[in-house]
Amino acid sequence: MEAVAGVRALKHMDDKRSETEEMKMKGKQEKRQFVAMCFALCACLAFTAYSLWLQMRRYVQLGAYAFDLGIYQQAVWLMSQGKTPFVTVRGMNILGDHF
DSSP, rough: OOHHHHHHHHHHHHHHHHHHHHHHHHHHHHHHHOOOOOOHHHHHHHHHHHHHHHHHHHHHHHOOHHHHHHHHHHHHHHHHHHSSOEEEETTEEEETTTO
């Protein structure tokens, strides 16, 4: 009878040990997932920031390669200077090109 009680006590201790080991493993796995998510987020933010910087640098240096962007960029610049928005790229006024 005492032997059975001793076996039960040992089994109970083993169960507690395995539960704590599982909790530790689960905590380590959650920490790894958190670190991986932080790394992925930082990588995405770095890529976005670099792409934005590259495009803004190209735009500021007037190196935009889109034809339409050049038309509207010239029109906005002319209107901001108080001049008639006659776009030389198309050879017509930007406000009257639909008629």
